[in-house]
Amino acid sequence: DGGITQSPKYLFRKEGQNVTLSCEQNLNHDAMYWYRQDPGQGLRLIYYSQIVNDFQKGDIAEGYSVSREKKESFPLTVTSAQKNPTAFYLCASSILTDNSPLHFGNGTRLTVT
Amino acid sequence: GIQVEQSPPDLILQEGANSTLRCNFSDSVNNLQWFHQNPWGQLINLFYIPSGTKQNGRLSATTVATERYSLLYISSSQTTDSGVYFCAVEPSGRTGGGNKLTFGTGTQLKVEL
Numbered sequence: 001d002g003g004i005t006q007s008p009k010y011l012f013r014k015e016g017q018n019v020t021l022s023c024e025q026n027l028n029h030d031a032m033y034w035y036r037q038d039p040g041q042g043l044r045l046i047y048y049s050q051i052v053n054d055f056q057k058g059d060i061a062e063g064y065s066v067s068r069e070k071k072e073s074f075p076l077t078v079t080s081a082q083k084n085p086t087a088f089y090l091c092a093s094s095i096l097t098d099n100s101p102l103h104f105g106n107g108t109r110l111t112v113t
Numbered sequence: 114g115i116q117v118e119q120s121p122p123d124l125i126l127q128e129g130a131n132s133t134l135r136c137n138f139s140d141s142v143n144n145l146q147w148f149h150q151n152p153w154g155q156l157i158n159l160f161y162i163p164s165g166t167k168q169n170g171r172l173s174a175t176t177v178a179t180e181r182y183s184l185l186y187i188s189s190s191q192t193t194d195s196g197v198y199f200c201a202v203e204p205s206g207r208t209g210g211g212n213k214l215t216f217g218t219g220t221q222l223k224v225e226l
Contacts, residue, residue: 031211042117042199042216050211058213059114088154094212101146102201102212104156 002027004105006091011110013085021076021108023091029103030096032074036060037088037107046089049074050096078110085112115140115204117217125223126190134185134220136200144203144212145176147185150219151196159185159198190224197221 004025013019025032031050035043045058049068063082068074074093078085091105116139126132138145147159160167164178171190176183187194201214 033212035216040218042218043201043214044216045213048211048213059215090156092212096211098143099161100212101158101161102214103158104148107154107156109154 004091004093004103006089006105006108008108009106011108013110013112015112016080017112018077018079019085019110019112021078021089021091021110023074023076023105024072025074025091025093025105026072027093027103028071029093030071031094032068033092033094033102034058034064034066034074034076035090035092037090043090046076078112085110115142115202115215117200117202117215119198119200119217119220121220122218123221123223125225128191128224128226130190130224131186131188132190132222134187134198134200134222136183136185136202136217138181138183138200138202141181141205142178142202143205144214145183146201146212146214147174147183148199148201149194149196150199156199187222190222192224192226195222195224 007022033048034046047066049055065077090107094100118137145163160174166175173186197219201216
């Protein structure tokens with residue numbers, strides 16, 4: 001089955017540690033995205049990538065980094081510089097044309113204490 | 114940036130009832146999508162609808178782009194419709210395709226027996 005796989009589902013880290021969230025898709029989508037969701041809020045765009053080896057900052061990129069070495073993979077690193085890292089992180093992908101809907105993975109819930 | 118307001122913020126329905134959810138946005142858009150987030154956090158794309166009307170089973174959506182709003186109709190609601198409904202938009206003028214979306218804060222729907 002085609003889809004977007006995020007792992008792990010739950011992640012716990014100590015403050016000051018970097019942590020990397022995995023996102024893999026087998027939909028052959030060119031574009032991939034990372035969004036963050038806080039309780040009771042909508043989603044906010046962290047980073048996006050439209051082609052391998054290229055990515056752009058979204059609205060809240062500070063404290064995060066990404067890479068896009070393969071079309072299928074778009075890992076997100078939450079660095080120690082991110083002041084409020086505890087959140088629900090959602091990876092998404094889409095075809096890179098107009099009128100293409102966005103599809104999401106099941107998310108990773110990160111808790112930093 | 115563009116503002117997205119959804120109403121009502123919360124809604125409780127009896128199973129079988131109909132409802133209308135509203136999304137207002139502050140600028141012209143070339144991309145508008147509706148999503149359903151289930152109680153486990155999974156986001157499902159319901160409609161890609163920057164203008165016009167679409168229907169999918171018990172759900173339908175209408176976007177009046179010139180007046181900057183979109184409506185999501187749920188008919189004969191079921192308990193499985195519970196969750197949060199998000200509207201997300203991308204302003205006109207952004208180039209390059211893709212889905213760099215701004216989300217509203219959602220409508221929390223609970224359908225009771």
